[in-house]
Amino acid sequence: MSRVCVFCRREGQKLTLEHVYPDWLSGLFNKSLKGINEVSRDDLHRVWQGKLFQHKVKLVCGDCNNGWMSTLESGVKDLLTSLAFTHDGHALTEEGQRKISLWVQKTALIDNKALGGAFEIPASFYEELYAAKQPLQNIMVSMGWRMLANGSKAQPLASFEIKQVGSVQAEKSSADVLKSQVDSGALIWTAILALGNVVFHIVGTNINGHLEVGSSDPRMFAQINPYHTDLSWPSEWPIESIGGLEAVRKAI
Numbered sequence: 707m708s709r710v711c712v713f714c715r716r717e718g719q720k721l722t723l724e725h726v727y728p729d730w731l732s733g734l735f736n737k738s739l740k741g742i743n744e745v746s747r748d749d750l751h752r753v754w755q756g757k758l759f760q761h762k763v764k765l766v767c768g769d770c771n772n773g774w775m776s777t778l779e780s781g782v783k784d785l786l787t788s789l790a791f792t793h794d795g796h797a798l799t800e801e802g803q804r805k806i807s808l809w810v811q812k813t814a815l816i817d818n819k820a821l822g823g824a825f826e827i828p829a830s831f832y833e834e835l836y837a838a839k840q841p842l843q844n845i846m847v848s849m850g851w852r853m854l855a856n857g858s859k860a861q862p863l864a865s866f867e868i869k870q871v872g873s874v875q876a877e878k879s880s881a882d883v884l885k886s887q888v889d890s891g892a893l894i895w896t897a898i899l900a901l902g903n904v905v906f907h908i909v910g911t912n913i914n915g916h917l918e919v920g921s922s923d924p925r926m927f928a929q930i931n932p933y934h935t936d937l938s939w940p941s942e943w944p945i946e947s948i949g950g951l952e953a954v955r956k957a958i
């Protein structure tokens with residue numbers, strides 16, 4: 707069976723099994739180790755026990771999976787492993803931030819498709835990411851950290867939550883323009899992607915123009931995309947200072 711690849715949009719390609727979380731993550735753990743997997747969104751909350759990081763979906767073609775996506779994974783693996791599974795300090799330069807941001811954006815797009823349900827990130831984001839193979843300016847990424855990620859139900863090693871933002875604040879001067887864009891399908895979505903000790907806050911939009919998207923506390927979440935400055939990692943406060951993963955998800 708062949709379908710259209712979600713990234714390159716080519717038809718007639720045999721789609722390959724892509725790990726929702728990269729296979730090298732499971733290599734860090736005992737392969738038979740079971741853990742709690744969790745995904746949630748407005749209309750669905752699913753928690754299941756299974757082999758860690760072995761959830762796979764058929765969404766992308768072999769050329770994408772074994773080409774640019776594989777290059778992306780191998781380029782970010784060492785840094786992401788250290789961020790997610792140690793509490794080591796890092797100087798996050800522009801290059802490091804760009805690698806992580808692209809990985810986070812790609813993973814959020816895959817996670818959203820992998821889960822099924824009511825909210826779907828529009829196809830344009832996939833097409834733009836594929837065309838650019840660079841972090842998209844219209845998907846903001848910031849990162850924070852948590853002290854506790856032990857694989858329990860309350861502290862899953864990996865979790866993903868996404869929702870569409872219901873109301874949009876705009877400056878008065880651009881309100882009419884904004885309204886017409888929203889009427890023709892423009893939207894904002896926000897997601898939390900947690901992987902081990904690192905927690906990403908992601909906000910995507912296909913609305914043009916200046917927007918006030920509720921930003922998170924910079925003492926906890928450091929913005930890495932769009933890049934603005936080199937960072938000394940970790941940030942000042944862990945997310946436990948406002949109540950941990952559950953509280954962060956409620957706040958988005």
Ligand SMILES: [Zn+2]
Binds near residue numbers: 711715766767771
């Ligand atoms: Zn493809």
